[in-house]
Amino acid sequence: PLTASNVNLVGTHFGGSLYSMVDPHLMLMLIHRLGPDYVVWDKEATIDFQMPGRGTVHATIRITDAEVEGIRAATGNGDKHPLQWTLSVLDEKDEVVATVLKTLYVWRKRDG
Numbered sequence: 001p002l003t004a005s006n007v008n009l010v011g012t013h014f015g016g017s018l019y020s021m022v023d024p025h026l027m028l029m030l031i032h033r034l035g036p037d038y039v040v041w042d043k044e045a046t047i048d049f050q051m052p053g054r055g056t057v058h059a060t061i062r063i064t065d066a067e068v069e070g071i072r073a074a075t076g077n078g079d080k081h082p083l084q085w086t087l088s089v090l091d092e093k094d095e096v097v098a099t100v101l102k103t104l105y106v107w108r109k110r111d112g
Contacts, residue, residue: 018089038075049098
């Protein structure tokens with residue numbers, strides 16, 4: 001919800017709060033899903049504000065089993081594999097408030 005701690009000067013959600021809603025989650029989810037044999041790093045992010053955020057906003061972040069298997073296949077030789085995800089921050093009517101493009105690098109640790 002929009003509160004005194006996340007409102008900006010013009011009465012809408014502060015952009016940094018919108019970004020922080022989605023920032024760490026892909027990296028943490030991939031670390032958990034891929035396990036200790038993989039390295040996951042955030043590399044880059046951009047946010048495109050579509051409309052003022054008012055009221056309660058939310059985002060849903062999913063990583064499918066097929067995506068995890070695709071990452072494992074692409075990183076099996078130890079090469080860095082860049083990944084891009086587009087995440088949407090939505091309002092109470094499920095209208096897009098902001099779109100975040102996240103770029104991460106994933107690679108499989110080498111033995112030894």
